[in-house]
Amino acid sequence: MKTNRHNLRVALYGRFSTSRQNAASSADQLRAGEKYATQHGWTVVARFTDDAISGAYEHGRAGLQELKQQAMLGQFDVVVVESVDRLGRNVSEVTALYRRLKFHGIEVHTYTSGKQTDLVIAIMSSVAEAQLEEIAHKTRRGAKANILKKRSAGGRAYGYVSDPKLTADGKLDKGHQKICPEEAEIVRRIFEEYAIGKSPIEIARKLNLEGVPGPRRPRKKGEIQVPGCSQWQVITILGHASRGTGILHNELYRGWRVWNQRMYLKNPDTGKRVARQNPEEDIERIEDQDLRIVTEEQWNAVRKREAVIRANMKKRASGQEHNFRDARRPTSFLSGIIKCAACGGNVGLVLRDRWGCLGHHRGTNCTNNRTKRRDVVEQRILSGLIDRLVTGESIEIALQAYNEECQALYAQWLRQSDAGREKLASIDAQINNIMKAIEFAPDVSVLASRLTELSKERKALAEAIKPVPAPMPNLQHDFSALFHERVKNLGAVIGDPDHGREASDKLRSLIQAVEFRPGQARGEVSLTLVGDMAGILALAAGNDNLEVMTEAVVCPRNQM
Ligand SMILES: [Zn+2]
Incomplete structure (x- = not known):
């Protein structure tokens, strides 16, 4: 200092x-x-x-x-x-x-x-800090008080309906629950079937085939829920044993309310809320046998079956080179791009190294049971990109569309920013006038509020006016061969630990979608590749800055 x-x-x-x-x-x-x-x-x-x-x-x-x-x-x-x-x-x-x-x-x-x-x-x-603690404490106390009063803390579990009760002072207390007989029947059935060795996939698929509606998911903000369309999934049934999630792990079914299983923390870097498992001693349980759905024998039979499965998995893991569940899932340049033609859902790596409809393998109603070896699919898509997707003619057409679109976009930019600047100048003039008037005006309050308005408008406008970029050069016509060369090179380095990731990203940018359709014969799969001309042109031009290619760019999509 x-x-x-x-x-x-x-x-x-x-x-x-x-x-x-x-x-x-x-x-x-x-x-x-x-x-x-x-x-x-x-x-x-x-x-x-x-x-x-x-x-x-x-x-x-x-x-x-x-x-x-x-x-x-x-x-x-x-x-x-x-x-x-x-x-x-x-x-x-x-x-x-x-x-x-x-x-x-x-x-x-x-x-x-x-x-x-x-x-x-x-x-x-x-x-x-004290305020924060106070708030956290109050929330916890509130949840606990609810449990003690036999009311539900948090959402409604499958198998129960809310049971509003009249309080002494004549108000409706909506925090109570009672057993829903139809849903309770399904819960018991799931416990029994799992205990005798049925897999969660089988259980889910059968329930879906019978049209039994699954548990309602917690609604996301702004999401409209259609009644009766929720499907059973493996995760709904199985959940995570350690977190007490999933039908098979919900202790409410044996008449115990469990509270404080998880805490929610805000990640200071991202601001996102994440759930953390609380240590066992912090978890609180209160008995409420009115809500019991499964018998103690049914509950224990499921625990026994789980222990058997865990032991088998351990045996398999130690006997094999790697445990596929624990091994880091391989990523493919096709991840998230392939869609099931039957249900429209994602196709992903199932069964170790094969592509298949994730919905089908998680127990939804999708009938697409085909799988295809990972390397075969990737090879087909790669060769499709190289040989069939990009013909000289399709490149010509796409180029022309691209060049025209660029010119149109540029002209639009010019027009918009001209209009914006004119408006800005007019606001500045008005602000100037008010400033002059304020010097002489006896009562400036009216002028002041108008000034605030104008300043706000000016700020918004100034932010909206983006600088006009340099005009984009037209792309040249001779890169069909160049493109083939580049895709080939990318395909070659995909497994490379150093550059594989980057190559994979580039390849992804070339593909708009891949459709995974069950073929006529058993085990047959037909793949439809929809190329993204924007990505193809960008790669062929060897220019990563072709970000101007937006949705607005109308260009031919080629199919194979
Ligand atoms: Zn499907």
């Missing part, structure tokens, strides 16, 4: 956050900071801003990063912000940055309350 307090160097940092009410724009924050610095006779030497939308973790904070770097280089003595919470996304980030700045002898000031001290930061973080 400089001893001369009259000539400190100031860095301003502003971050706009939509989560705040009456949020000041980052430019406004900088202006206020500037004023604060001037009042203290300091010199502003650096300005940093981030206009990321609050809560959107993927938006980097380039401004804040830059501030950190310059702080380490000793470029300034004071950081002025609107409030300390601008300095990070959460308390620990703010505290960390504050400590770092302090270490470099840099003070943090807010223009509303001046210099921030260790005490202020400490109080701020302890208050926030």
